[in-house]
Amino acid sequence: MVVDVSTHDFSQELTLACSRFVRLAARRADVGVSSVSWRVVSTIEQSGPLRISEIADRERVTRPTATTVVKRLEEEGLISRSPDPEDSRSVLVDITAAGRAKLAEWRARMDASLDPILDSLDEDERRSLTEAARILARIVETHDSEPPAP
Helix, strand or coil: CCCCCCCCCHHHHHHHHHHHHHHHHHHHHCCCCCHHHHHHHHHHHHHCCECHHHHHHHHCCCHHHHHHHHHHHHHCCCEEEEEECCEEEEEEEEECHHHHHHHHHHHHHHHHHHHHHHCCCCHHHHHHHHHHHHHHHHHHHHHCCCCCCC
């Protein structure tokens, strides 16, 4: 599929392609846990302890949904809750040692399942996707905390 960057549909095509790739990767890795669960664990690993409201905001889900995901991850021993020292009414959610190990295992399975697909790319395609990944990471880093557009 060739994307015409001059069209107004570029953002839609990029979003759909990224979403489809993420679903393909999750299906091929077959880790038995929803991708939202791994995103939450990964976000906590990267950001440090977060409140449930912060998890909900970052994942663009409702607080009840974030609470459900956190509860399931806590039951699996992947994350833990502790009192927030800045607000006794809140808790902080953090990754456990088991969560780090499972996340590393998930990433390894993801790599192993995608490597055969990505190995079929030529050098120019690999360079293009490497640059695209860097650009997307920069965009996310720069704009992830912004409120949604009206």
